[in-house]
Amino acid sequence: MLGVDLKGKTMAIQGFGNAGQFAALLAHEILGLKLVAASDSKGGILNPRGLDPRQVVEYKLKKGSLQGFPGADPITNEQLLEMEVTVLFPAALENVITDSNASKVRCRISCELANGPTTPEADEILHANNVFVIPDFLANAGGVTVSYFEQVQNTYNFYWPLDEVHRRLDEKMSRAFHGVYQMHQREKVNMRQAAYLVSVARVAEACKLRGWV
Amino acid sequence: MPEFNPFKIAQAQLDAAAARLGLDPATHELLRWPQIEFKFTLPVEMDDGRTRIFHGYRVQYNSARGPTKGGLRWHPEETIDTVRALAAWMTWKTAVVDIPLGGGKGGVTCNPKEMSEREKQRLARAYMRAVARILSVSKDVPAPDVYTTPQIMAWMMDEYEVLVGEHHPGVITGKPIPLGGSEWMNMKSWWENTIPESSPGNPSPWGGRKAGEMPPPAGGFMLSGKPAKCWGLT
Numbered sequence: 001m002l003g004v005d006l007k008g009k010t011m012a013i014q015g016f017g018n019a020g021q022f023a024a025l026l027a028h029e030i031l032g033l034k035l036v037a038a039s040d041s042k043g044g045i046l047n048p049r050g051l052d053p054r055q056v057v058e059y060k061l062k063k064g065s066l067q068g069f070p071g072a073d074p075i076t077n078e079q080l081l082e083m084e085v086t087v088l089f090p091a092a093l094e095n096v097i098t099d100s101n102a103s104k105v106r107c108r109i110s111c112e113l114a115n116g117p118t119t120p121e122a123d124e125i126l127h128a129n130n131v132f133v134i135p136d137f138l139a140n141a142g143g144v145t146v147s148y149f150e151q152v153q154n155t156y157n158f159y160w161p162l163d164e165v166h167r168r169l170d171e172k173m174s175r176a177f178h179g180v181y182q183m184h185q186r187e188k189v190n191m192r193q194a195a196y197l198v199s200v201a202r203v204a205e206a207c208k209l210r211g212w213v
Numbered sequence: 214m215p216e217f218n219p220f221k222i223a224q225a226q227l228d229a230a231a232a233r234l235g236l237d238p239a240t241h242e243l244l245r246w247p248q249i250e251f252k253f254t255l256p257v258e259m260d261d262g263r264t265r266i267f268h269g270y271r272v273q274y275n276s277a278r279g280p281t282k283g284g285l286r287w288h289p290e291e292t293i294d295t296v297r298a299l300a301a302w303m304t305w306k307t308a309v310v311d312i313p314l315g316g317g318k319g320g321v322t323c324n325p326k327e328m329s330e331r332e333k334q335r336l337a338r339a340y341m342r343a344v345a346r347i348l349s350v351s352k353d354v355p356a357p358d359v360y361t362t363p364q365i366m367a368w369m370m371d372e373y374e375v376l377v378g379e380h381h382p383g384v385i386t387g388k389p390i391p392l393g394g395s396e397w398m399n400m401k402s403w404w405e406n407t408i409p410e411s412s413p414g415n416p417s418p419w420g421g422r423k424a425g426e427m428p429p430p431a432g433g434f435m436l437s438g439k440p441a442k443c444w445g446l447t
Contacts, residue, residue, distance in 0.1 A: 021400045057400065093359070094295075095217050115299055116219050120226065137306035144282060144303070147356045147386035148312045150395045151282075154383030155350060165395070176310040187233070196230035199308035204240050206277035213239040 002132055004108060007032035010085040012107070014077060015092025016040045016060055019113040019140065023089045024053035033087060039080045040065055041092070045072035046080075081105060090117035097122045105131060112136040118192075127190040135192035137199070138180055145172050219298035227301070244304075247297055249273040251347060255321065255339040260329050267336060271319040271344050273353050274300035280351050281317030282307060284358025284387075285340070285365075291320040317353050319344070325360045337365045341372035348373065350383040357387035367392055 011033040013020045020038065027033040034050040042065045045051065051072060059069050067074075081088065081101060088107035090096055094116035097105060102122035110126065111134045112118065118126065118133065126133055146169060153159050160168075184194035207213050224245050231241040255267040270293055273281040283303035286296070296318045304316025321340060325333060347353060357366055366388045373384050388394030 018400050061400070094219050094298075115302055116222065119217075120222055137302045138309055141306045141310045144306055144314075144356070145310050145312060146395055147282065147354075148307075148314060150386040150388075150393070151350060151354055151383045154386075154393050172310050172312070180309065189233070192226070193229060193233070195309050196226055196305060197234060199305040200227065200230045200236070200244065201234055202308040202311070203244060203275055203277055203304060204234070204236055207240055207243060207275075210277060212277065213237065213243055 002109070004086065006086065008034060009087070010034050010036045011087040011089065012037040012080050012083050012085045013089045013091055014039050014044075014080050014096065014117075015090065015114060016056075016066055017091065019143075020089060020091035021057045021060065023091060023111075023113060024057060027087070027089075028053045036085060037075055037080050037083055038066060039075065039077045039092075042067055044075040044077060044080045045069045046075040047072045083107070087111055090114050092117070095119060097126070099125065102126055103129070105129070107131060109134065112139050115140070123190065123192060133191050134177075135195050138176060138191070138195045141176060142169060142173055145169055218294050220294040220301070223298040223301040244275065247272045247274045247300055248276060249347075250293070250297070251344065252293060253343045255336065255343060257332065257335045257339050259332055267321050267323050267339075269319070269321045269340050269343060270296045271347065271353070271355075272296050272300040272317055273347070274316040274318070275304045276315035276353075278308060279313040279315050280349075281315040281353040282356070283317040283319070284356045285361050286318070286320040286359040287323050287325045287336075287361050287365075288320065288359050289322065289324040291322040296320045314354075317355075318358075319355055320358075333365060334368050337368040338372040341369040342376070345373050345376045348384055350381065354383065355385050363387055363389045363394060366394070 011027055013024055013035065016038050024035050024038065028035055035053050035056065036048055036050060037044055037046040038051065038056055039045070040060070045066050056066065056069060060066055078101065081097060082104040084106040086107065087109045088105070089111050091113035093114055096114070097118040099119065099121035102125035105126060109132045110118070115136050117136065123133070146165065149160070149165055149168060179198055180191060180195045183197050184191050187194060187197060189197070227244055231244070250272040251270065253269050255269050256264050257267055258264050270291070274297070275281070283300055300316050300318035302316070303318055307314040307316055321336065323336065328336070348355065355369070357363060366385050370382060370385045370388060370392060374381055382388065382393035386394070
């Protein structure tokens with residue numbers, strides 16, 4: 001799609017909580033991305049030759065922070081965001097990529113696992129610099145989708161096998177991504193604006209059908 | 214630098230979409246604001262015997278497409294505007310993946326890192342007592358979020374079921390597995406329960422587990438060994 005082969009390419013993860021940890025393991029295992037840096041609220045770790053995601057997750061869960069992970073150099077959260085990597089995962093809190101640092105963000109893809117990590121001014125800068133942003137409310141929608149599946153199973157008091165959860169999640173996320181990507185191409189807007197066009201139109205239609213407006 | 218207000222950002226993002234979609238002014242104004250919002254005080258007895266008053270929030274941003282859905286954040290800098298913004302984003306999130314739910318969010322201004330497990334349980338139950346009347350599987354369903362856990366969801370579900378006198382596991386998601394939750398949601402419990410030790414020479418992060426035993430992850434990936442179709446970026 002973007003002409004990027006992710007296998008063996010680099011990733012950095014800002015925020016190493018639940019979402020960041022899953023991203024480290026899965027993007028490594030499934031996409032073949034190499035984890036070169038990760039950070040939490042106390043600071044980050046860096047090894048350009050690659051960090052073993054499994055060991056980093058284990059260390060974080062045991063020690064509660066990444067500090068002192070063997071074989072890595074310290075790096076600040078600010079430095080991590082400006083690293084030249086293929087994929088950056090902002091996975092901490094909101095407001096980390098702003099107009100003051102966006103021009104220094106040098107990733108090819110920013111996959112937003114946190115909510116609201118990028119300000120609107122920063123969005124413009126990233127778009128101009130050809131950074132492909134997978135916006136928060138698309139990239140991290142797998143969580144609420146499985147929450148919805150949980151709720152459905154609770155209501156029916158009947159539980160699906162794991163394969164079924166996988167299959168349905170893949171179907172939902174793939175359909176959502178491609179819908180937004182098509183809108184992005186058709187309307188020549190960035191991915192966040194495209195995601196807004198898709199979702200606001202759906203909510204507005206429901207409001208109208210109800211006779212609210 | 215102007216003060217960062219995520220709700221102003223959420224509104225600005227909507228404004229741009231509304232202009233491009235040519236939304237009529239009434240629909241645009243309706244979508245700029247939460248439909249319903251609740252703010253409440255939560256008296257909680259701390260371990261030292263003193264009572265502390267916490268401030269809690271629950272915002273039901275838009276329910277046109279279904280019951281509102283969204284997490285509960287326990288964060289020292291939580292404000293009503295943060296909760297409003299996140300509730301708006303939940304509305305767009307459930308719509309973009311096309312699940313029949315609306316958007317909501319909740320939170321408590323607190324620092325869980327400085328609280329004991331007993332204090333957290335009392336806060337969780339106090340929160341549920343305050344919001345039980347506005348929740349149900351067909352009204353509004355919370356979930357874990359920043360600094361909230363499956364255990365906290367379990368206490369809240371229990372408090373709700375005590376109040377209504379029936380089982381209603383679907384009133385909250387992200388529960389521990391024995392209470393009707395999904396294994397996929399929390400790395401810590403997954404790690405502790407399923408991956409005994411990382412062994413050198415075993416390149417798989419799933420340890421020695423068989424593929425079918427793996428819990429699904431929190432994101433759009435397949436664990437069948439191939440990426441989900443949405444990751445076909447090559």
